Amino acid sequence: MKNLKIKIVLLLVSFSVLSCIQAQKKSIVSVESLLNEMTSREQITRFPKQAFLTKHVSSYDRSSTSPSEKNWFHNWDMNQWEGVEDTKNGKEYVLMNEKSPGAITHFWMTGSGENRGQGTLRIYIDGNEKPVISQTIRSFIGENKEVGYPMSCSVSPETIADERGHNLYLPIPYAKSCKITYQSDLVKDGNPWETRSEILYYNIDYREYAEGTRIESFNKNSITQNKSIIQATNQMLLDGRFSQEKKLNELDNFQIKLAPGEELLVSKKDVGAAIQQLNMRIQEDNPTQSLRSIIIKCTFDDQQTVWAPLGDFFGAGYRIDAFExxxxxxxxxxxxxSKWLMPFKKSCKITLENIGETTIGVNGSLKYSSYKWNKNAMHFYTSWHQYTKVNTGVPKNMLGGEGVRDVNFVTLKGKGVYVGDVLTLFNDNLPIGKTSWTKEEGTFNYCWWGEGDEKIYIDGEQFPSHFGTGTEDYYNYAWCKAEKFSHPFIAQPSGGGNMTPGYTVNTRVRALDVLPFNTSLKFDMELWHWNKASINYAPTTFYYMMPGGESNIKPDYKGAKEEVLLDFEKLHTVDPKDQ
Known part of the structure; x- marks a missing residue:
């Protein structure tokens, strides 16, 4: 009996030790832990237990110093460095030099000029003199065969490689510090357009963890050592799957017709759970105005958190263009x-409202799953509004101009995590002095609508910790290319309004680069380009917040009732015989 008691005690001790080891392993930030987080559907709905800030460094114009100064809209956002170092390798341009625990979560780049993207990228971890990465920047970021697609991607595949945005989503954690440099003999001092220098644009998102966070730093063997989980993550992203999926325990189907001005309940639940998936279809062959006229409203635990036109909520804008x-x-x-997980503690109510002038049929389904509500759980929010026929100003070279502005995507008060956005727009851009346009005239130079940079302020920052290099760069493509692309984290279902008058939809959903905030978040985007124009510009924003969070964006019935624009010929084209 005595021996049996000893064995039981030893067994209990062994279990205790094993549990401690497993708990410690879970608390360590590593390539593996971050990849597991990337594929978790549930983790994004809970405020991070392991505190971190998402920060950003880019090649934005360093002469932009204050919103109160004219320099705020300067746009020389190429070949701008954190520093320049003379090393045994030669001159290395510093892209990032972070001296606290953290992890790179997303890296975007594009280039111009000779040898674009063929210079050497070096990543130095924890103060070591030898880099863990030393190879051409494009081969590591967008064309990394060892990492594989879609975590390494170069979009759009229909665009020539030199004119694509190149992305890397592979996490690169570091315990103490991270320095990233670029070396190319073709980079020259001075105005790069005048010196015919190689040009580099870059944006890097990274996490800053609290001192004392246990981190397993990236090393030169990390990709090989994590090969299996990298491959599994890529496959899960491509298949649209999440890890640890909950079984569905309820399915609500509906088929309704909404008369003008009518609002109908499509699903209601009075016990805690989560919406796991929303499926809907407007009963029209080619819906356009109806995608704006049907408003989806979601109320969780007696607080309405979602108000958006149906098409924008699903990322379609107001035309059916396939993407995922x-x-x-x-x-x-x-x-x-929609596969956003939408949890609630006690109740939810989903309604559709028709603000249009005709009866519209909608059918669909809602899939529910179990969800354990706790102190870190958050509600899902969606805000939408439109800047209708807003003037984009008259820029002057790269130094701003008259009427250039920052427009607000959303401003939030409370505690939460910003997770993505959709931008739906119609570009009414014509060359200065012209009042009409015909297809036969072809593409005009500088008809791009999106030169402006994102500026994101977190927790009351006076200067944005996220300052980008252009709207298309924020949406992770480049050079205002119109080709369509679709990817787990980014998409351009339509780019027809990029270089000619027309319609464009851009989407970005965040992975490890989500933006936690403790008190507030403000997201502004510069709106300007080379020619004076008016534009319909509608951002949809997605975020999770603790109960009681507030958004400055209120239901925009006026904007949603505006006629949707698709036919630029109807707006601007004149018959040549009438000219």
């Missing part, structure tokens, strides 16, 4: 799917 990201999918047959 991690959280939204639009099929060629008009089926709309």
């Amino acid at each position: 990201t991690r959280y939204n999918k639009v099929s060629v047959d008009g089926n709309l799917k």
